[in-house]
Amino acid sequence: MHTSTITVNVSLDQDKVPDQIEWKATDSTAAEFQKARAMMISFWDGADKSALRVDLWTKEMMVDEMADFFYQTMSAMADTYLRATQQQELSDDLKNFAKEFYHKFRKSQEQQNS
Incomplete structure (x- = not known):
């Protein structure tokens, strides 16, 4: 069996706010860690029937x-x-x-900038 590993490093400032996020995957073509300004990771716990999430973003991440x-x-x-489901209508809804x-975000940005 093949195992693939994804490593995520998060550097925090003195207030424990993410300062830098970098990641690397063993099956990636990139040899070095890749920088990111934000990340969302979700896991499904089948026993508890609940989603477990990690959402982080750095101070450099802009609102846009x-x-x-x-x-x-x-x-x-x-x-x-x-x-996964072949549910075209629900996929289209999302x-x-x-x-x-x-569209609403862009409109709100235009109103703020006027």
């Missing part, structure tokens, strides 16, 4: 980047859900929600 990150993550979740979320 966070909106992009959420939009892309929700869209990718819709793709994953479709592959993608449409992601688009609406992003």
